[in-house]
Amino acid sequence: MIKEQKKQIRRKALARRNALTEPERERGKLLITERILGHQWYYLSDTILGFVSYGSEICTTEILESALQDGKNVYVPKVEDGKMEFYRMFSLSELKNGYKKIPEPAGDTDRYVFEPEHADKTLLLMSGSAFDPLGNRMGYGGGFYDRYLADKENLRLRSIGIGFRCQQVEQVPVEVTDVKPYQVILV
Template sequence: MENKKEIRKQMKAYRAGLKTEKKKQMDQAILTHFFEIERVQNAQHFFVYTSFGTEIDTISLIKMLWKEGRHVYVPKVNGREMDFYEITSMQDLKKGYRDILEPIDTLLPVHGISGIMVMPGLAFDRMGHRIGYGGGFYDRYIASQKNSLYKVAFAYYKQVFSKITVQEHDQTADCIVTECETIMQDT
């Protein structure tokens, strides 16, 4: 299996090569599949990354969740750690770490809330293993949590491999949602 660095490079190039209209269609299909998951339908609390660059659009997801009266928490990087903060409008966000939208400074982090976490990543395998961007923020955050988070990864079908090499500290997704299918782990 290729190393993580090479896989990251390949997957960034793949996403960058997607045509705008095709990407929009694929993103919409992923959101449709996401809302078909029973756990998602019944959940009230969502921990969602704010999409950046060529990532699957989660800003639309955040707005959809607000319309349904659900709680949305987004991450903010603080040094080597990451915390989640509840946001109730787009005005609660500003550019932060690597110019990614993060909660404004007046908001307080939340702790001990169970719910659905939507995880970013560059590559995944069918067992839920993931290759992120290399910062380890999600791995450390999930490992530190005592609350129950059902971890859903958004990925394009071509980002899902049969097997990727992982390390002991790497956190897995409970479910991977692509434009073609939903891959559930036995949990």
Template structure:
């Protein structure tokens, strides 16, 4: 049976996804460039050495330029790899080239299962955290799988950064005790450092 909290999260998730999907392709591309440039210029990213990034779905802020920038800068770059879908578990696996990625589940670029190089979560010093919506306090509403909520507590040395379109930013999102909080949020209009 669904709790009221679960229902509220589902309703808010639907709202944010509709907002994000309503953006036209040209706006998404323009906003993505502006947002990713803010990340690249941020002090925490600049000084990071091991970055856990993600390959974006087509309606999310596009992250390819950030992945390429991190690789060019000589940073160690990791992407998520789901190790146990049923229990919501994932690991960070290192890549050395964007060309290593293959089209995986949901059409999202992923690391080939024959080329997995897992990284200790405690070695990661910068994580780009995806989300359906965030609030101005830094709280996140994810897709509901719990992968990041389970992983982030292990990455105790990481600075957590979110990239979203401004339409995904709210004053408050529905949260429970497991929901992680980020350290910074970048949209095309705002830079929130918490």
């Protein structure tokens, strides 16, 4: 029952996101970049676990490039054998198409290793298909972030779900395995 509800909510939220015009996307990119780069958690972090935007997702290019220019350690997801881990990136130009043609680090780069004493200096940015006013996040159905956060002590990481305002729904159906970000910023 919940799986079917999620599927319908995801489909509708993604249809709204896909329908955004180029000026709306550009405005969203500028606003989310401004909000993240001006966020206290960004300022306090020396490590950013970001994501490379794909398809109609809100563009994270400027966030990632700024983090690199600011001297932060930047890691982005890489999926292998159905498991997501974060790997270090040094430049957007080094990325290659990986799982579902989503850009990810090529070759052997350092994998992010969670250290509890470093949690307050790490910021995790989460993509999603839908978000609700209570801060619940719905991904794309693969459970990658949920599994990544559940099998570690990473729940103490400062995490922010980001997206477009059109992705907000009344309520995201929540399962026991769902992990929500500490904050959600929709623009």
